[in-house]
Amino acid sequence: MSDHDPLESYVRRVQADTHRYVRDLLKENENLRVAVATLHVDKARLEEELLATRESVDRHRLEEKRLERRLAEIAAENRRYSEEYVMVEQQNSALANLYVAGVRLHSSLDRSEILAIIIDIIEFLVGCDQVGVFAVEDGRLKLVASKGLDEERWAEIALGDGPIGRTALTGQPYLPLAPDDEADGLTACVPVKFRESVAFVLTLFRLLPQKSGRLDQVDHDFLSLLAAQAGSSLAAASLFSSSRTVEAGAR
Amino acid sequence: MARKRILLVDDSETSLLMARMILSKANYDILVAKDGQQGVETAARERPDLVLLDVVMPRLNGFEACAELKSRPETEAIPVIMVTTRGDGASVETGFASGAADYVTKPVSGLELLTKVRNLLGD
Numbered sequence: 001m002s003d004h005d006p007l008e009s010y011v012r013r014v015q016a017d018t019h020r021y022v023r024d025l026l027k028e029n030e031n032l033r034v035a036v037a038t039l040h041v042d043k044a045r046l047e048e049e050l051l052a053t054r055e056s057v058d059r060h061r062l063e064e065k066r067l068e069r070r071l072a073e074i075a076a077e078n079r080r081y082s083e084e085y086v087m088v089e090q091q092n093s094a095l096a097n098l099y100v101a102g103v104r105l106h107s108s109l110d111r112s113e114i115l116a117i118i119i120d121i122i123e124f125l126v127g128c129d130q131v132g133v134f135a136v137e138d139g140r141l142k143l144v145a146s147k148g149l150d151e152e153r154w155a156e157i158a159l160g161d162g163p164i165g166r167t168a169l170t171g172q173p174y175l176p177l178a179p180d181d182e183a184d185g186l187t188a189c190v191p192v193k194f195r196e197s198v199a200f201v202l203t204l205f206r207l208l209p210q211k212s213g214r215l216d217q218v219d220h221d222f223l224s225l226l227a228a229q230a231g232s233s234l235a236a237a238s239l240f241s242s243s244r245t246v247e248a249g250a251r
Numbered sequence: 252m253a254r255k256r257i258l259l260v261d262d263s264e265t266s267l268l269m270a271r272m273i274l275s276k277a278n279y280d281i282l283v284a285k286d287g288q289q290g291v292e293t294a295a296r297e298r299p300d301l302v303l304l305d306v307v308m309p310r311l312n313g314f315e316a317c318a319e320l321k322s323r324p325e326t327e328a329i330p331v332i333m334v335t336t337r338g339d340g341a342s343v344e345t346g347f348a349s350g351a352a353d354y355v356t357k358p359v360s361g362l363e364l365l366t367k368v369r370n371l372l373g374d
Binding site for chain 1: 263264265266268269272273336337338339356357358360361362
């Protein structure tokens, strides 16, 4: 075949094209291999990252649950502290009531003033607007100080008669937990003793509306302590009065 | 800063002593008046930061004293808390109608009184 044989020339051109095509294909193939290898590496890296992210999410979920538990604990603790605070305030309030009652009761040596102070204390520190103080005199109970009571009706009571008379006779306080038909509107009855003998009876009838119609245990405790303080204060007033009488007689 | 001053107006020594005890915990200076008329005069003269006004009092009752305080230019801005034995709706309404900013009922709860005082004084 001569150099100018068109067939040969065509074959050579096709061969050359084929070589170039194969070379391009190989090159492209190599590029694709590199790309696939890169993608494999990326995939492996992403899988690692995904795993790490999942682990991180799991860790965060655990942390979230731990924080939720801690939050609930703190909320419970907060509630407990609030309840304790209210309780301490109630105790403070009870102590303040006792302090005020003590100061007021021992601020006078005059019996009628002390009786008025007792009424004042029961009205404002316990919350009762019908109050009476009965004295045991000549074997009967006589109303010696009151607020909001029908004084004629309650002027005298026989010892042992009704809750007031029984309190005077037995020395036991009358502190019903529920309204009592026999009590005639009476809410509480507390004896005031001199040397174990009942000398006075503190009586509480109608409570203020905000007391919800009944006395609490803290009121019962306060009334018992008030009666003890009132007893010593009235005894002091009695001694003072006697000493004044003796002093006047000696002159 | 000057301590805030609270005027207590009450004819009961027991109530006054109790209110003093409660408020002394919070470092307020306390002024005292024994009836409504004296309360109005003391408020006008001393210009306290707040007035605690009992309802049942001689000369001028708490509602009248509160209305009087609110009618005077020198005392109208002083907040008043009514301290009342009457916790019923009508009494509370009368208290607010006379110009009271708030009310507490007797027997006074220390926590409630201090909270209301602090709220009104912005403490």
